[in-house]
Amino acid sequence: MTQNDKNNENPIPYLQIQGIAKRFDDNYAVDHIDLTINKNEIFALLGSSGSGKSTLLRMLAGMEAPTSGKIILDGQDITKLAPYDRPINMMFQSYALFPHMTVEQNIAFGLIQDKLPKDEIKARVEEMLKLVQMTKYATRKPHQLSGGQQQRIALARSLAKRPKVLLLDEPLGALDKKLRQQTQLELVNTLEKVGVTCIMVTHDQEEAMTMSTRIAIMSEGQLMQVGTPTEIYDFPNSRFTAEFIGETNIFNGTIAVDERDRVEIACPDLPVHILLKHGISGHEGQELWINIRPEDVRLDKEKPDQEYNCAKGIVKEIAYLGSFAIYHVKLESGKMVKSTVPSSRWYLNDEAPPTWEETVYISWRSNLPVVLTR
16 A cells, blocks of 8 residues: 555545436436545546446536536535636546647646746746656657656646646556556655645556545446545455455355354355354344455465365466466365465475465455455
8 A cells, every 4th residue: 555545634525526417318327426525635436437437527527517416626616617617627548738839838838828927837837847857858749758758748737727626537548557557656746746636537446546545436327435445445345346446255155153243154165154253233144245355365285274264175277476376276166266375485485386286275364354245
C-alpha cells in the first residue's frame, strides 16, 4: 500500500453525488448513485467495460446530462452548468495535446482562453512546467516527447487552470506496463503537491489500488462497494467484489456450528470443516461463501497438523513470477485452489519446490477467511 491508503480523520464532504441516474432508452447506464467524495481525495471509479464509470465521469464533467439527481460541488449545485462554467478539468487517455503547439503553448492554451494577464499566464506555465519536471522541454512539440512526457504535459495543462476537481479518464492507459508502473506514484505525488480533488476512471485494478485514497467498484451502473484499497481487498462485501479485485479462492458451504466465538462451515469441496474463530450472526444451515486470498493459502509437501482448514491435492499448474510462484492445486473434490508462495521459502530451507503432478497439502489460519453472504 502507498501513503494514499491512509485514514482521513476529518474528511470534508466536497463533492456530493445525489441520486444521479442516466438512462439510455430503457436501460440505466448509471442507476441512481449516491456518493460523497472528500476534498483533496484521489478517488477511483473501477469497473469493467459497460459498468457505467465513464458515463458517471462525463456527467461530472458536464458532457452528459443526468436523467435525474444532483451534483453539488463545494456547496454549489452544478448539475445544469455547462462544462466551461464548471470548476472542473478533464484529462483524457489520448492526452489531446495540440500537435502544432509547443509544450508551453499547450499549457497556456486554457489560460489564454480565459483571458488571464500575460504575466500571470507566463508565471503559471513556468510553475506547471516545474511541477511536472518538464521545464527544459518547454519549446518542444508533442511528437518530440515520449508517451510519459506527453502524459506530464497533459496533466500540467489540466492543472494550470487550478480546477476544484480534476477528472482523469484512464490516465495511464496509453503507456506500456513498465512505464505505467513508474508513472503511477509520480502522478500521485504531483496531485498531492497541488492539493486537487481528483476522480479517476480505470479498469486497471493495480492502478486503482496504487493511486487512490478510496475506490468505488461499479457494475451495471451501480456501486458494488466503496472503501479504501485495504478495505476493498481484505474485506470484500460480495463474491463479485472479491473476484473482481485481485486473485481469490471462493468456497461455498453451509453453517454447521454457530457460536459466538466459533463458527464451522461445512464445505462440499473440503474433507474437513472451515473454522472461523469469531461469530458471524448467521444460523445453522445458512448457505454462504468463504473468500480466501491465494497468499493466505499455505502450501506444504507434508500433511499439516491441524483438524480444520486443510485439504490434499495435486499440483496442476505453476506460474513462476520470479519472487513468487502461483500454484494451481486440484483438490480430491476436483476444485482448483490457488496458492501464492514466495520463492525464497523453498530456497531458504534448502528444499526443492513442489512440481507438476506432485501431491501437496493446502491450509490456512482460522482468522484469514472472509465470510460472504451474497
